[in-house]
Amino acid sequence: METLDLPPMIRAAGTVRLPGSKSISNRVLLLAALADGQTRVHDLLRSDDTERMLEALRTLGVNWQCDAASGAYRVDGVAGRFPVTEADLFLGNAGTAFRPLTAALALSGGNYRLSGVPRMHERPIGDLVDALSQLGAAITYTGNAGYPPLSIGKGAIRAGGTVSVRGDVSSQFLTALLMAAPLTGVEIHIEVVGELISKPYIEITLNLMARFGVTVTREGWQRFTVPGGVRYRSPGDIHVEGDASSASYFLAAGAVGGGPVRVEGVGRDSIQGDVRFAEAIAQLGVEVTLGDTWIEARGPADGRLKAFDMDLNHIPDAAMTLAVMAVFCDGPCHLRNIASWRVKETDRIAAMATELRKLGVEVEEFDDALRVVPPTELRHAAIDTYDDHRMAMCFSLISLAGVGVTINDPACVNKTFPVYFDAYRSITEAVPVIAIDGPSASGKGTVAARVAEALGYHYLDSGSLYRLVALAAIQADAGDDPAAVAALAEALPAEFVGGRILLSGADVTDAIRSEDCAAMASKVAAIPAVRDALLERQRAYRRAPGLVAEGRDMGSVVFPDAANKFFLTASVTARAERRYKQLMEKGLPANIDSLSEELSLRDARDAARSVAPLMKLPDAILVETSDMSIDEAVRFVTERIA
Numbered sequence: 001m002e003t004l005d006l007p008p009m010i011r012a013a014g015t016v017r018l019p020g021s022k023s024i025s026n027r028v029l030l031l032a033a034l035a036d037g038q039t040r041v042h043d044l045l046r047s048d049d050t051e052r053m054l055e056a057l058r059t060l061g062v063n064w065q066c067d068a069a070s071g072a073y074r075v076d077g078v079a080g081r082f083p084v085t086e087a088d089l090f091l092g093n094a095g096t097a098f099r100p101l102t103a104a105l106a107l108s109g110g111n112y113r114l115s116g117v118p119r120m121h122e123r124p125i126g127d128l129v130d131a132l133s134q135l136g137a138a139i140t141y142t143g144n145a146g147y148p149p150l151s152i153g154k155g156a157i158r159a160g161g162t163v164s165v166r167g168d169v170s171s172q173f174l175t176a177l178l179m180a181a182p183l184t185g186v187e188i189h190i191e192v193v194g195e196l197i198s199k200p201y202i203e204i205t206l207n208l209m210a211r212f213g214v215t216v217t218r219e220g221w222q223r224f225t226v227p228g229g230v231r232y233r234s235p236g237d238i239h240v241e242g243d244a245s246s247a248s249y250f251l252a253a254g255a256v257g258g259g260p261v262r263v264e265g266v267g268r269d270s271i272q273g274d275v276r277f278a279e280a281i282a283q284l285g286v287e288v289t290l291g292d293t294w295i296e297a298r299g300p301a302d303g304r305l306k307a308f309d310m311d312l313n314h315i316p317d318a319a320m321t322l323a324v325m326a327v328f329c330d331g332p333c334h335l336r337n338i339a340s341w342r343v344k345e346t347d348r349i350a351a352m353a354t355e356l357r358k359l360g361v362e363v364e365e366f367d368d369a370l371r372v373v374p375p376t377e378l379r380h381a382a383i384d385t386y387d388d389h390r391m392a393m394c395f396s397l398i399s400l401a402g403v404g405v406t407i408n409d410p411a412c413v414n415k416t417f418p419v420y421f422d423a424y425r426s427i428t429e430a431v432p433v434i435a436i437d438g439p440s441a442s443g444k445g446t447v448a449a450r451v452a453e454a455l456g457y458h459y460l461d462s463g464s465l466y467r468l469v470a471l472a473a474i475q476a477d478a479g480d481d482p483a484a485v486a487a488l489a490e491a492l493p494a495e496f497v498g499g500r501i502l503l504s505g506a507d508v509t510d511a512i513r514s515e516d517c518a519a520m521a522s523k524v525a526a527i528p529a530v531r532d533a534l535l536e537r538q539r540a541y542r543r544a545p546g547l548v549a550e551g552r553d554m555g556s557v558v559f560p561d562a563a564n565k566f567f568l569t570a571s572v573t574a575r576a577e578r579r580y581k582q583l584m585e586k587g588l589p590a591n592i593d594s595l596s597e598e599l600s601l602r603d604a605r606d607a608a609r610s611v612a613p614l615m616k617l618p619d620a621i622l623v624e625t626s627d628m629s630i631d632e633a634v635r636f637v638t639e640r641i642a
């Protein structure tokens with residue numbers, strides 16, 4: 001499985017141009033296909049879900065073309081009748097394609113089979129099928145009753161009258177019915193059974209139908225009337241707004257990462273309900289500014305977001321972003337009335353609770369709500385994304401909480417926002433790392449500590465971790481058993497307290513510097529499982545305002561994104577002399593010839609091992625210190641820090 005490591009970020013600021021809204025894109029494509037005349041669709045979202053809709057329309061005989069120069073799509077409407085009356089359609093996990101196409105095809109007098117990915121076959125559609133059956137549609141379940149896949153037959157469509165549909169599971173059923181109703185040509189009344197959820201999505205539907213010439217009247221949110229004798233007419237050109245749900249991640253980044261972050265493509269005039277995310281975060285103390293076509297967010301003056309207790313039924317998708325923002329708040333937060341999360345790309349209530357807990361967050365899960373208690377400190381975790389784009393995008397924000405985060409299967413963002421992580425990186429700044437690698441006694445430790453002090457950065461002596469594992473292995477007499485050494489590395493009970501190094505509470509500051517320990521360190525360092533066990537431990541040193549890290553693989557493996565990489569070296573003779581002096585000063589036994597020999601051996605072993613070998617990377621600056629004093633080496637490095 002692919003994974004993406006996001007380093008801890010120190011701040012977020014900048015501007016992002018949003019991709020087109022998924023909800024608007026797929027509605028517009030279907031309406032343009034059903035309309036009279038050609039429609040030019042501008043700023044259409046290009047993603048998996050819109051690909052599924054475009055493919056389906058082509059299979060149904062709808063002509064469409066993408067203009068390479070402008071990116072606009074030209075769709076030739078079929079005036080309510082799909083030319084192809086017999087087809088198999090695969091719709092992936094695109095609910096915004098599956099539901100409306102089911103309704104439109106059920107009323108079009110053909111034979112169709114609709115299927116999707118396994119998760120699509122777990123997402124309920126029975127309420128829509130029941131409503132369409134009242135109109136005489138012939139739909140059968142070819143898998144489990146109430147769920148896709150479906151087989152649609154010709155049916156005997158009864159025009160007119162009143163149809164009822166449940167509104168409390170997914171508002172997409174009502175959307176599908178509304179969009180298909182004009183195909184009957186007769187006035188239809190639609191009654192909603194139960195409390196309609198996600199009302200703003202119905203507003204998008206009504207708004208877009210009106211743009212295509214069909215005006216629906218409604219009495220509250222309970223009864224809708226689609227007039228008879230009307231057909232969809234192309235508006236000519238139509239522009240898709242930026243995706244308001246996608247905007248939420250960047251606005252949240254501005255809120256928790258200082259800001260300001262501006263999103264372009266949605267604003268005050270948006271028809272998408274999720275723009276009300278802006279109002280929601282204002283209640284957390286976020287400074288929000290709205291323009292006609294943009295929104296900007298910056299963090300509260302005192303830096304800490306206020307805890308919240310909100311009914312989020314009106315912004316179900318953007319509400320997921322609030323669940324992650326809760327981690328940044330000054331107290332427990334309550335997200336209410338979000339039952340629809342359970343039937344989305346995954347059971348989002350369960351998924352959100354499980355993944356937040358991995359970070360050390362206390363979460364209470366209810367049927368239709370979540371309570372999130374922010375911890376004092378987060379830990380690194382690898383986040384599972386459940387083939388759900390929003391899980392991946394939401395959890396990227398954790399990198400603004402002072403820890404790195406790993407996103408499993410990051411490509412799931414292709415569903416709505418293929419370039420999400422590039423956009424996220426463009427507005428965030430990672431905690432800077434200066435990586436200094438090199439062989440033993442090249443001076444890395446001395447130089448790194450001095451540079452860290454000068455910059456006020458944290459300092460990581462990664463070799464000391466390998467030396468600690470070596471000492472633990474010597475003490476446990478486990479040196480020859482790689483699995484046992486790896487287990488010691490995993491549990492390593494080491495502490496760094498006021499310049500002293502403790503192992504299981506005992507001061508081993510000097511003990512780990514012995515040549516025996518160095519030789520064992522070089523051996524245990526060649527065990528891949530030991531390196532894996534120490535990886536996150538090393539990365540956890542990356543904290544604001546920055547880190548200077550020294551070792552063998554700082555630039556290659558542990559901090560490959562470090563903006564500054566140096567490779568320190570010196571001749572074997574120079575290094576043996578330095579090490580000899582150093583050991584003598586510490587009162588440890590030493591012999592210059594055996595030191596020289598041991599150094600060469602260790603260089604060879606560190607450079608020849610299969611994992612993370614010692615080497616100069618092409619992007620590292622070479623510092624040859626044989627003829628440099630310590631001050632000269634420090635100055636050489638400092639002057640080259642970008």
Ligand SMILES: Nc1ncnc2c1ncn2[C@@H]1O[C@H](COP(=O)(O)OP(=O)(O)O)[C@@H](O)[C@H]1O
Pocket residue numbers: 438439440441442443444445446447578579581582625628629630633
């Ligand atoms: N450029 C230099 N010239 C002379 N001595 C140096 C230089 N850099 C480091 N030393 C000394 O060499 C010894 C080993 O340096 P250290 O920083 O521990 O190396 P490393 O971390 O690469 O093993 C220390 O006693 C240090 O004071």
Ligand SMILES: Nc1ccn([C@H]2C[C@H](O)[C@@H](COP(=O)(O)OP(=O)(O)O)O2)c(=O)n1
Pocket residue numbers: 439440441442462463464466467518521522523525526550551552553554602606
């Ligand atoms: N990032 C690192 C740091 C050290 N090691 C290994 C290589 C060395 O043989 C041992 C001890 O490292 P250390 O930097 O303390 O050794 P020197 O002081 O350079 O002799 O650990 C490593 O493999 N990767």
